[in-house]
Amino acid sequence: MAREKRSPEEQSIDPAAQQMLVRAEQIGVGTAFSRADDMSPCNIGSAGMCCKICGMGPCRLTKDGQTGVCGATLDTIQARNLIRSIAAGAAAHSDHGRDMAFTLKAVADGEAEGYVIRDVAKLRAIAERYQIRIEDRSPQDIARELAELYISQFGQQRGKVAPVARAPEKRRKLWEERGVIPRGIDREVVEALHRTHIGDDQNAEHILEHGIRTALADGWGGSMIATDVADILFGTPAPIVGQANLGVLKADMVNVVIHGHEPTLSEMIVAASQDPEIIAYAHAAGAAGVNLSGICCTANETLMRQGVPAAGNFLQQELAILTGAVEAMVVDVQCIMQALVPLAAKFHTQIITTSPKVQIKGALHIEFDEHRAMTIARHILRTAIDNFKNRGETLIPDIREDLIPGFSHEYISYMLGGTYRASFRPLNDAIMSGRIRGVAAIVGCNNPRSQHDLLHTYVTRELLKQDVLIVQTGCGAIASAKLGLMLGEAGLEQVGPGLQEVCETVGIPPVLHMGSCVDNTRILTVLTQMAEDGGLGDDIDQIPAVGLAPEWMSEKALAIGAYCVASGAYVIFGGSSPVSGMPDRVEDSDVVARYISAGWEKLYGGKLEFVPDPDEMIQRTLAHIDAKRAALGLPAYDPARFGRSGDARIRDLEELPLPERQAALYGMPNK
Ligand code: BF8
Numbered sequence: 001m002a003r004e005k006r007s008p009e010e011q012s013i014d015p016a017a018q019q020m021l022v023r024a025e026q027i028g029v030g031t032a033f034s035r036a037d038d039m040s041p042c043n044i045g046s047a048g049m050c051c052k053i054c055g056m057g058p059c060r061l062t063k064d065g066q067t068g069v070c071g072a073t074l075d076t077i078q079a080r081n082l083i084r085s086i087a088a089g090a091a092a093h094s095d096h097g098r099d100m101a102f103t104l105k106a107v108a109d110g111e112a113e114g115y116v117i118r119d120v121a122k123l124r125a126i127a128e129r130y131q132i133r134i135e136d137r138s139p140q141d142i143a144r145e146l147a148e149l150y151i152s153q154f155g156q157q158r159g160k161v162a163p164v165a166r167a168p169e170k171r172r173k174l175w176e177e178r179g180v181i182p183r184g185i186d187r188e189v190v191e192a193l194h195r196t197h198i199g200d201d202q203n204a205e206h207i208l209e210h211g212i213r214t215a216l217a218d219g220w221g222g223s224m225i226a227t228d229v230a231d232i233l234f235g236t237p238a239p240i241v242g243q244a245n246l247g248v249l250k251a252d253m254v255n256v257v258i259h260g261h262e263p264t265l266s267e268m269i270v271a272a273s274q275d276p277e278i279i280a281y282a283h284a285a286g287a288a289g290v291n292l293s294g295i296c297c298t299a300n301e302t303l304m305r306q307g308v309p310a311a312g313n314f315l316q317q318e319l320a321i322l323t324g325a326v327e328a329m330v331v332d333v334q335c336i337m338q339a340l341v342p343l344a345a346k347f348h349t350q351i352i353t354t355s356p357k358v359q360i361k362g363a364l365h366i367e368f369d370e371h372r373a374m375t376i377a378r379h380i381l382r383t384a385i386d387n388f389k390n391r392g393e394t395l396i397p398d399i400r401e402d403l404i405p406g407f408s409h410e411y412i413s414y415m416l417g418g419t420y421r422a423s424f425r426p427l428n429d430a431i432m433s434g435r436i437r438g439v440a441a442i443v444g445c446n447n448p449r450s451q452h453d454l455l456h457t458y459v460t461r462e463l464l465k466q467d468v469l470i471v472q473t474g475c476g477a478i479a480s481a482k483l484g485l486m487l488g489e490a491g492l493e494q495v496g497p498g499l500q501e502v503c504e505t506v507g508i509p510p511v512l513h514m515g516s517c518v519d520n521t522r523i524l525t526v527l528t529q530m531a532e533d534g535g536l537g538d539d540i541d542q543i544p545a546v547g548l549a550p551e552w553m554s555e556k557a558l559a560i561g562a563y564c565v566a567s568g569a570y571v572i573f574g575g576s577s578p579v580s581g582m583p584d585r586v587e588d589s590d591v592v593a594r595y596i597s598a599g600w601e602k603l604y605g606g607k608l609e610f611v612p613d614p615d616e617m618i619q620r621t622l623a624h625i626d627a628k629r630a631a632l633g634l635p636a637y638d639p640a641r642f643g644r645s646g647d648a649r650i651r652d653l654e655e656l657p658l659p660e661r662q663a664a665l666y667g668m669p670n671k
Contacts, residue, residue, distance in 0.1 A: 005037045012315070012452035014482055016246040016397035020319035023395055029346055031318045032337065036448035041576070048078035048579040049589065054198040064587050070198060078579045078592040079204035080196040082558065083211040085578065087192035089559025090214050092334055093518055094185045094222020095357075096262050098154050100229035103264050103370045105147035107233060108140045114268055114374030117143055118235040122410070126228050130162055143232065150225045156184030161217060163224040167524075168531045170539040171568060175216070178603065180209060180566065182217035189214060204592055205599070212566045212604070219521055219563030226518040230301065234267050237304040237406040237515065244481040246316065247400030248309035249325045253291035254282050256384045257311055257320050260332035261516065263301040265354055265368045265377065266294070269330065270306050272377035278385075285388045290381060295320060296335045297474060297516035304405045304515050312482075313453075313475035314553075315446040321349045325394040328384035332368070333358050335445075335554065348390035352380060403486035405513035407471070409525045415506060424526070426506075427469075428535040431544060431629075435498035437467040437637045438625030441523050441564075443476050444549030444557045447575055453479040455550035455574050455614050460485060462618045464510050467496030467639060468625065471526070474517040476550070485511040497643030520560050523547075524567055537632055541568030541605025544628040546621045550574035550614065565596070565606035570624045572617050577610030 008021035011033040024031050030038075044050050044060045051068050052058035059068035059077075067073055072080075106112035117123060117139045124134045127142045130149055134142055153161050160181045164172060175181045182188045192214045195201035201210070231237070249255045256273070258266040272278055273290045282290050292308050293299070295317045299310035311320045314335055320326055321343050328350045329340065341362040344351045351363040354376075359365050366380055410422075417423035430436040440463050446452055456479040460470055464485075472480055480486055486509050495503065495510045503510050514522045527540045536543050547564045549557050552573050561571045579596065581589025593610070601607040611617045626637060 005034070010451060011448070013454045013457065014245070014452060016399040016482075017312070017316060017319055017452055019395070019397045019399075020246065020322045023322050027346070029322070029343060030339070031322075032315060032339065032448045033452070035339075041449070043582075046576050046578065047581050047589070048081050048592070049074060049581060049586070051077040051080070053080065053196060062582070062585060066586075072202065074581065074586065074589055075204040075591040076202050076207070078581065079207040079211070082579055082592065082596075083192050083207050083214065084196055085555040085558045086211045086215050086562050087189045089554065089556035090185075090218035090222065091189045092556050093218050093226065093559065094154065094189070096333065096518060097222035097224075097226035097229070098151070099262060099264065100226050100233075101147050101150035104143055104229045104233060105151060106370050108144035108147055110140070112370050113372055114271065114377075115233060115370070117232060119232050122228075122236050123232045126232070129166060150229070153221060153225065154185045157187060158183055161185060161221045164216070164220045166224075166528065167220060167567070168528050168539050174604070175566070178209070180213045180216060182213055182221055185217045185221045188217040205595060208592070208595065211562055212600075215559050215562030216566050218559045219524060219567065223518040224521040224524070227515070227521050230263050231408070234263055234305050236410050237408040238411045239404050239406040240304070240307045242303045242307050242403050242405050242481075243309040243400045244303075244312070244403055244478055245400045246311055246320060246323060246397045248293045248311055249320070249323055249396045250288070250291040251325060251394060251396055252288040254285070254287045254289070254385050254388045255291050255293065255326045256381065257293055257295055257326050257329045258298045258302065258308075259295035259317055259329055260336060260355075261297045261301075261334045261518075262332050262355075263298065263305075264370055265330070265332060265373060266298045266302050267306070268373040268377040269380060270302055270308055272374060272381050275378065278378060278381050281382060282385050282388075285385045287385065287388050290385065295329075297518075298332070300405075300474065300477060300513075300516040300519070304513065309400070310478050310481065313446050313478035315448060315452045318343055321347055323394055323396045324348075324392055325396050327387040327391065328352055328380065330354060330380055331358070334556070336360070348387060348392060350383065350387050352383065354380070401482050401484045403481040403484075403513065404488060404509060405477075405481070405486065407508075407512040407514050409522045409529065412512070412526065413529065415508065424529045424533045425535070428530055428533055430498075430502050432535050432634055434635050434637050435467070435502055435642050436469050437496070437498070437622070438544035438546070438628070439469045439471065440545065440621055441471050441473070441520070441547045442480075442550065443473045443517070443520060443547065443560070445551055445553045446475050446479070447551045447553040450551055450575060453482070453551075456480065457483050457485070458614050459548060459550050459617055460511060461494060463621060464495045464499065466622055467499040467637065468621070469499060469502075470511040471514050471523060472511055473514050473519050473523070477513045477515075480511050481513065485509070486513050496639055498639065498641070501643040517556055517560065520564070524564075527567070527569070539568055539605070542628060542632060544625040544632075545569060546624050547571040548574070548617060548621065550617065561608050565600050565608045566604050568605040570606055571608045572620060573608070573610045574612060574614065574617060575610070576612070580610065
């Protein structure tokens with residue numbers, strides 16, 4: 001059954017997106033927004049109450065006491081569905097990490113055309129963490145040994161995956177006692193599939209315990225490897241000026257949008273776009289040059305390191321094509337909509353697939369090979385330039401915002417303590433004094449089932465007013481960037497008084513862009529360092545911090561949520577819950593939902609909850625932060641103690657009902 005069709009203003013809060021949604025309507029083409037309106041999700045499947053893992057089903061459990069044909073109970077089915085999603089998410093992140101490790105090996109062996117080791121200091125620092133000897137060795141030698149170690153983590157059968165050694169000591173002991181330390185990355189993903197085959201593991205708690213192990217193989221395994229190697233090869237991010245939103249496309253240039261996740265090819269395209277030969281080729285085609293921009297996590301990767309502007313987040317991939325100004329959209333893996341190809345066919349845009357793992361019928365496939373990366377990148381750019389002459393009418397929204405991305409944990413540490421005393425202690429001190437109430441990581445996807453970017457930015461802005469420092473990754477980060485929340489001084493008047501003082505003193509924006517979705521491991525590293533630097537307990541679960549994915553939609557998000565819980569964090573997802581059950585129709589159908597919240601909290605100190613209402617998300621976040629402060633014996637949060645305490649305007653606005661407050665603060669429609 002279709003739901004009521006929304007207007008562009010109801011579909012997205014982003015005015016650039018709204019312009020393109022109007023254009024889509026005018027020319028009669030569909031987008032993810034209209035498709036979501038046309039197709040309601042299955043209420044049984046979305047509640048985790050459908051089992052389709054064998055040919056006796058699918059079995060839909062909608063009555064009390066009902067089981068599947070094999071006798072599987074509802075909690076078993078929900079646990080199986082959830083762990084299969086976690087395994088798929090872990091597989092996606094980790095396979096990305098594997099390819100990065102292979103690229104590092106090829107670079108070390110001198111076989112990867114165009115790549116160099118850009119961050120030797122990080123290479124040495126990481127190698128030391130694994131007791132790889134660094135004295136009197138060339139970067140290539142060290143890189144070879146590190147690459148071999150990393151490659152071996154995927155197929156390792158016994159023991160512990162190496163990056164786990166970087167977790168706080170207390171956390172490692174807890175994992176050891178519970179037997180959830182991943183033995184090998186691939187092994188845990190495979191075992192998740194085995195356990196959930198018909199007739200295997202049929203105890204929901206036991207299945208979910210392996211869900212934790214599989215998720216840890218992602219966060220403290222494949223994803224961490226992906227981030228490490230990307231930093232070593234392309235540079236550890238540091239603040240840089242960037243821009244975000246569709247207005248970064250240029251009318252007089254060949255626009256090439258790089259979209260997906262792995263930075264290996266996109267970094268090479270960035271390099272090739274500066275090649276004088278390519279620039280001359282673009283001039284000969286009548287263009288002023290080649291203009292690169294990114295979508296999704298490729299955008300985050302290249303924005304953080306090279307300042308390549310972000311054209312948008314997940315829900316803007318189709319909207320970029322709708323401008324009519326994109327000569328080529330170059331995609332690799334993950335979060336790429338099949339709808340791009342039929343949409344591009346209505347314009348001149350060429351969709352170019354590049355991964356040996358991802359082809360889309362109707363797209364041009366130019367396969368990437370790290371051994372010939374520069375040659376391939378040049379070929380792709382020439383193909384895009386050749387397409388410039390086919391461009392028709394364009395409509396590029398004149399909307400873009402500046403931002404300062406690039407807050408790697410190394411940079412934050414340096415920024416807080418300087419070169420010689422790099423440390424997180426000043427951040428801990430600010431939390432201990434109450435200047436900063438706590439920290440929230442607001443991460444993850446867009447989902448057309450909710451208003452594009454609304455939940456991310458609403459939750460972000462409300463928490464900022466409560467003196468909560470925000471770190472962001474993924475599509476959530478791009479949402480805040482587009483709203484101007486990632487600039488040094490900008491927007492500080494809407495930030496709580498204590499946090500404002502800290503931001504002004506240190507010179508940071510109140511919202512820190514920490515990168516792509518694999519870079520959520522940077523947040524793990526920050527939390528570990530905060531625990532180790534003293535004052536906030538000795539483990540991640542004691543830190544007044546919360547993780548939120550307000551607009552989640554991907555399986556990768558579930559894997560991230562689970563590894564953050566296993567690491568001790570309270571994680572709140574917005575939108576719908578894949579394990580909600582229907583307690584009004586089937587009693588006790590939320591057994592798994594309760595287990596991953598209260599049950600996991602007892603075991604790991606972290607919990608996973610699905611909370612659709614943004615005000616409820618904010619309230620639970622603040623309650624958790626305050627409870628953690630109290631448990632540490634820190635003073636209760638008091639906004640009157642610091643800075644321009646009790647900002648009258650904010651207090652007045654807070655008295656207003658939600659729709660009026662949204663309208664006054666953000667110009668949102670007052671419905
Ligand atoms: O890995 S936040 S929509 S782009 S899954 Fe995809 Fe979600 Fe965006 Fe990056 Ni992450």
